[in-house]
Amino acid sequence: MQENFEDALKAVLVHEGGFVTHPDDPGGATNRGVTLTVFQRHFPGADVDALRGITDGQVANIYHVDYWSACRCDELAAGIDYAFFDQAMNSGPSRSIRWLQQAVDAGVDGVIGPETIRLANAASASVAVERMCDERLSFMQAPRGGRQWTIFGRGWARRVAEVRLGATALAEGRPINAPHPPPQLNRTLRLGDTGNDVRVLQAALAVPETGRFDDATDAAVRAQKEEDGLVVDGLAGQRTLRAIGLSPLASHQASRSHQWRAKLHTCPNNDCPSTTSWTRS
Numbered sequence: 126m127q128e129n130f131e132d133a134l135k136a137v138l139v140h141e142g143g144f145v146t147h148p149d150d151p152g153g154a155t156n157r158g159v160t161l162t163v164f165q166r167h168f169p170g171a172d173v174d175a176l177r178g179i180t181d182g183q184v185a186n187i188y189h190v191d192y193w194s195a196c197r198c199d200e201l202a203a204g205i206d207y208a209f210f211d212q213a214m215n216s217g218p219s220r221s222i223r224w225l226q227q228a229v230d231a232g233v234d235g236v237i238g239p240e241t242i243r244l245a246n247a248a249s250a251s252v253a254v255e256r257m258c259d260e261r262l263s264f265m266q267a268p269r270g271g272r273q274w275t276i277f278g279r280g281w282a283r284r285v286a287e288v289r290l291g292a293t294a295l296a297e298g299r300p301i302n303a304p305h306p307p308p309q310l311n312r313t314l315r316l317g318d319t320g321n322d323v324r325v326l327q328a329a330l331a332v333p334e335t336g337r338f339d340d341a342t343d344a345a346v347r348a349q350k351e352e353d354g355l356v357v358d359g360l361a362g363q364r365t366l367r368a369i370g371l372s373p374l375a376s377h378q379a380s381r382s383h384q385w386r387a388k389l390h391t392c393p394n395n396d397c398p399s400t401t402s403w404t405r406s
Contacts, residue, residue: 126206127199129295133207134188136291136301137214140284143367144177147276147354157184158214163191188214196222197237204250204296205257211288212261220264221257228256250296258289276352279331310371314361316343326361329369 141158152160156176164176167187192214193199198206205225213221219235226233229244245253265281266274274281291301310322318338327334330345343359350357353368366372 126201126203129203129206130189130193130198132301133193133198133210134185136207136288137188137211138184139370140211140287142353142370143372145353145368147352159184159187163187192218197242200242200246202246202250202296203298204292204294205245205248205253207295207301208254208257208288208292211284211292212257215284216261216264221261224257224260224264225253227260228253251293254289254292254296258285258292261285279348280352283331310366313363314338316340316359325371326366329371 138157144154144156146154152162154161154173154176156164156179159176159179161171161173161176164179164183164187165171167183167190168175193210196209196213196218198210201209209221209225212224218237222235222237222241223233225231225237225245226235226241229241229248231241231244262282262285265278265285294300294302310325312322314323314326316338319336321336323338323342324334324336326338326346327336327342330342330349332341332345335342338361346359346361346365347357349369350365353365355365355368363372
């Protein structure tokens with residue numbers, strides 16, 4: 126439904142961190158869910174630095190043109206539109222159309238045509254959402270002999286679970302209730318640190334919220350850094366925090382990207398200790 130785009134976009138972006146690049150991620154360099162390939166399609170000649178500085182307006186336009194409009198989400202029932210939108214931008218429109226068609230017992234051809242839309246809107250939206258999410262999760266668990274699932278699976282599964290809940294809520298006439306963006310942290314955290322910011326980090330990593338940066342937190346940080354393609358150590362610095370949405374950079378990236386790029390060359394392991402130490406270049 127047309128009126129659901131803004132809320133759906135907000136919900137999708139909760140799951141999209143800042144700039145990351147990982148050798149096992151088939152999308153390559155990505156910022157806020159937009160890959161370099163997609164970005165260059167809209168802005169020919171753009172490089173990785175330009176992708177780092179992508180603006181809110183550019184993100185919204187790309188998502189609307191390439192995914193929401195391309196998949197005709199305006200014409201789909203509430204709930205189905207959001208689940209379909211999220212999986213289309215995450216796994217590609219063609220594959221996602223097939224999942225939708227399987228979910229509503231339409232002919233599977235990867236084309237979002239009038240018959241697919243008719244069957245989708247005639248189906249139980251809640252049931253269709255369940256089926257789409259099941260297909261999506263099954264697909265995620267299989268690529269490259271399970272290697273990608275081993276690296277990224279925890280985050281992928283969490284995303285599908287939250288989309289399932291949000292889309293079901295929409296289908297039942299309730300708000301998406303997307304997870305609220307977590308608090309933003311400004312200091313590097315490491316083994317032995319204590320405080321509420323450690324609790325925030327632990328909540329984001331799904332480890333016991335003891336308020337002390339303990340061995341379990343250290344292991345979770347290392348696993349998260351491997352997942353995000355960062356140097357694997359026990360430091361939760363600004364680049365690590367940004368990748369999981371806990372850094373102010375996630376919301377102010379466009380205006381401060383030139384500062385971030387300058388600091389990349391001076392911070393150990395590209396993991397800056399605090400935004401307060403940055404200098405304007």
